[in-house]
Amino acid sequence: MIPELNQSGVLPPFIPEKGPTDPAGMAPYRTTITEFVVRYSQSPERITILKGLLEYRRKLRETGITQGFQWLDGSFVENVELTRGRPPADVDLVTFAFRPTSSIDEWKNLVRSNTELFLPDESKEKYFCDAYFVDLNLHPIHIVSNTRYWFGLFSHQRESYLWKGMIEVPIQCNDDKAMQFLEEVSNA
Incomplete structure (x- = not known):
């Protein structure tokens, strides 16, 4: 469930009725x-970014990265059109996933041959995704450190320090249904 934006035009960091201590x-x-695509597909610019996101996710799964989730954030999940007077340029995302191989050499080769999935400048250019990756095969100390970093970065606006929320979607999801929705919206 995606809550409504608050009066500042951002997702609330928690649902006020539940309070900040209820994980739900x-x-x-x-x-x-x-649900994410339906919620954020209200302009041609957003539809282009969402199509890029779905293509990024498809390519990620094609490499064998299927077990994990993504945090989606940035101005894309805000009412940036109203608060900053412009459309979003991309969607920020961090993929938390297990490597598809136990061999570190095979993993390095997979990353080297798919740099558009792992280098943010390339993923922005090709998929409109400011994309990062957290390897869930790492030692738990490193996973906690990475999670702390990304949660801290994503839970506040960079310029204003406004506290805000983010979205989580599983890597394995019905992306075909989401793409079909976008095609229908684009052709309407």
Whole structure:
């Protein structure tokens, strides 16, 4: 479930009725990719970014990265059109996933041959995704450190330090349904 934006035009960091101590009402808000797409497809610019996101996710799964989830955030999940007078340029995302191989050499080769999935400048250019990756095969100390970093970065606006929420979607989701929705919206 994606809550409504608050008066500042951002997702609330927690649902006020539940309070900040109820995990069921705290960000990141778990949802499906289809609900995310339906919620944020209100302009041609957003539809282009969403199509890029779905293509990024498809390519990620093609490499064998299927077990995990993504945090979606940035100005894309805000009312940036109203608060900053412009459309979003991309969607920020961090993929938390297990490597598809136990061999570190095979993993390095996979990353080297798919740099557009792992280098943010390339993922922005090709998929409109400011994309990062957290390897869930790492030692738990490193996973906690990475999670702390990304949660701290994503839970506040960079310029204003405004506290805000984010979205979580599983990597394995009904992306075809979401793409079908976008095609229908684009052709309407």
